[in-house]
Amino acid sequence: MKIYMLKEYNTQRIACVTENIHLIRKTICNKEYFDPEYNDYPLLLIYENGAEIENIEGGEVLKYIAKEINNLD
Numbered sequence: 001m002k003i004y005m006l007k008e009y010n011t012q013r014i015a016c017v018t019e020n021i022h023l024i025r026k027t028i029c030n031k032e033y034f035d036p037e038y039n040d041y042p043l044l045l046i047y048e049n050g051a052e053i054e055n056i057e058g059g060e061v062l063k064y065i066a067k068e069i070n071n072l073d
Contacts, residue, residue: 004020
């Protein structure tokens with residue numbers, strides 16, 4: 001089982017921790033966390049069985065989310 005942790009780069013605030021990639025997609029649109037005015041960009045940490053297996057930054061996060069959602073269909 002994968003656990004996704006979405007954080008903002010500048011402050012390292014955690015925006016979302018979930019198993020649901022759709023919730024990550026929804027949260028990434030929240031300007032409270034990711035405001036282009038402040039150059040905040042997302043960090044996506046992916047854990048499996050308690051160990052970090054992937055660390056994705058910036059625009060690559062959106063590509064990863066799209067790929068995961070397409071794999072669910």
